[in-house]
Amino acid sequence: MTQARAPRADAVRNRKKILDAAREQISLHGPEAGMDEIAAAAGVAVGTLYRHFPNKTDLVAAVIAEYLDGVAAGAEAAVERVAAGAPALDEITHFLQHVMEASAADRAVKAAALVLSADPADKAPVERAANALTSLIQTGQADGDIHPDVTIDDMYLLFSTAPTDQPASARARWLTLFLSGLTTHGRSAGN
Known part of the structure; x- marks a missing residue:
């Protein structure tokens, strides 16, 4: 049986940045906060955001x-x-x-x-x-x-x-x- 690999450190950091940015952007703009704006606030590419979270x-x-x-x-x-x-x-x-x-x-x-x-x-x-x-x-x-x-x-x-x-x-x-x-x-x- 193979063990699942632990996520890379940069992936963990990116996920945390995305969650923090989502909380902030949704607090500021409500449910209408866009995924592009959340990615920008997190300092990650939109593709990175979608790899972690396929949808809002x-x-x-x-x-x-x-x-x-x-x-x-x-x-x-x-x-x-x-x-x-x-x-x-x-x-x-x-x-x-x-x-x-x-x-x-x-x-x-x-x-x-x-x-x-x-x-x-x-x-x-x-x-x-x-x-x-x-x-x-x-x-x-x-x-x-x-x-x-x-x-x-x-x-x-x-x-x-x-x-x-x-x-x-x-x-x-x-x-x-x-x-x-x-x-x-x-x-x-x-x-």
Whole structure:
């Protein structure tokens, strides 16, 4: 059995440059951002872009996959910090802030993904993030800081309703209000 060769270093660099340029161009121009403009912003030939991504849907799906992998890595890092002694509530709060700000920054990319029906094939990052968040919630509940009825579905509700189109001050206020419902400090049992 032959092993697959690792991608060449220049191919890895080009892919990264293309993904960064796609995120930037789509944020600036929306789903209409052209492949030629993305290639130019990345500093690569259009043929190089198409070798990595045959069409814009594949490119946007890769940008979303990269974002989801970052979310999963952030959640897993929070779990590691909790295992090392950090309070789960603090880690959940920081994680939620980070995801909300990243979502605000990538709002145009997500809109493009909807328009193009770009859906990453690899669902592993979503599962990794869910497992890590579930662990954080359970630890926060065991610490007495997270309300006993909070579930991962509540986190998904947060992500789906976050005011990512609002200014940072509004997002911060929204997170404060959300956290008061999440924690035992913000409401009594049964409320």
